[in-house]
Amino acid sequence: DIQMTQSPSSLSASVGDRVSFTCRASQDISHFLAWYQQKPGKVPKLLIYAASTLQSGVPSRFSGSGSGTDFTLTISSLQPEDVATYYCQNYNSVPYTFGQGTKLEIK
Amino acid sequence: DVQVLESGGGLVQPGGSLRLSCAASGFTFSNYMLTWVRQAPGKGLEWVSTISASGGAIYYADSVKGRFTISRDNSKSALYLQMRSLRAGDTAVYYCVKDRGSGSSYGMDVWGQGTTVTVSS
Numbered sequence: 001d002i003q004m005t006q007s008p009s010s011l012s013a014s015v016g017d018r019v020s021f022t023c024r025a026s027q028d029i030s031h032f033l034a035w036y037q038q039k040p041g042k043v044p045k046l047l048i049y050a051a052s053t054l055q056s057g058v059p060s061r062f063s064g065s066g067s068g069t070d071f072t073l074t075i076s077s078l079q080p081e082d083v084a085t086y087y088c089q090n091y092n093s094v095p096y097t098f099g100q101g102t103k104l105e106i107k
Numbered sequence: 108d109v110q111v112l113e114s115g116g117g118l119v120q121p122g123g124s125l126r127l128s129c130a131a132s133g134f135t136f137s138n139y140m141l142t143w144v145r146q147a148p149g150k151g152l153e154w155v156s157t158i159s160a161s162g163g164a165i166y167y168a169d170s171v172k173g174r175f176t177i178s179r180d181n182s183k184s185a186l187y188l189q190m191r192s193l194r195a196g197d198t199a200v201y202y203c204v205k206d207r208g209s210g211s212s213y214g215m216d217v218w219g220q221g222t223t224v225t226v227s228s
Contacts, residue, residue: 001169034214036152043221044144044152049207049214087152091212094166096142098152 002027002090006099014107017078021102023071023088032092035064035073038101039084047086048073080106109133109217111186111203116222123193127222129186129203134217136184137161140206142215143177143188145199145224155201156188160209170196193226200224 003026013019023033031051038044046055048064051071061076075082083106088099115127127143143155156177157166165177176189186203201224205217 032212036215038152043202043218045218046214046216049216055214055216085151089152089154089215091214094157095168096154096157096212098144098154101151 001095002029002093002097004088004090004097004099006086006088006102008102009100010103010105012105012107013078015078015080018074018076019078019104020072020074021086021104023066023073023099025069025071025090028068029090029092031067032090033064033066033071034089034091036087036089036098037082037084038087039081044087078104078106109205111205111217111219113201113203113219113222116201116224118225118227119193120228121194121226123226124189124191125193125224127188127190127201127203127224129188129219131184131186131203131205134205137181138209140208140210140212141179141186142204142206142212143186144202144204144215144218145197146202146221147196147199150199153199157206157212158186164210190224193224195226198224198226 033051035048036044052064085101142157174192200221203219204215207213
């Protein structure tokens with residue numbers, strides 16, 4: 001099975017900062033990676049699919065990059081409403097494993 | 108509006124059974140792969156099971172294989188998860204999730220509000 005490892009597990013940054021999270025797959029998953037945002041007490045939301053394609057309606061400050069085993073989610077200018085836990089997910093092959101999440105907070 | 112809505116959660120004793128349902132609307136149900144994802148209290152997301160648009164391909168996480176059965180009724184735009192031999196570790200919010208793809212996954216774009224399953228004596 002493919003394991004997904006996210007780092008860091010938590011991150012604190014200031015409004016306006018550029019922040020990045022990483023996700024590493026234990027095997028090559030090409031570009032079959034999605035990023036989800038889950039705000040506190042809310043349902044997960046698809047942000048990015050195919051490693052770098054922004055889902056409709058997602059602010060352009062979010063971007064994704066990478067392929068193979070190493071992926072990055074970047075927020076170009078952190079906003080207060082971005083406080084959430086972010087999960088990556090492999091959908092190259094079953095099991096469609098999620099990473100353990102990165103919790104983002106505002107300083 | 109594209110949406111999915113789960114029902115059927117509740118409190119069940121260890122070893123018991125429960126059937127979750129998911130009603131979909133706002134899209135052509137028979138064209139899309141569907142998945143159950145769960146989230147234990149205070150924990151991350153866990154993929155549980157996926158069924159292709161036609162129902163011809165079904166996949167399970169090892170943690171539920173042999174105990175859970177996913178199915179769909181395209182004539183009713185409904186997804187189901189029959190859960191048997193439930194354990195305390197199955198306690199979670201269960202989400203019904205629509206995929207962007209039909210036979211293969213392309214990312215999960217519509218999530219329900221979730222239904223809570225609690226396994227406890």
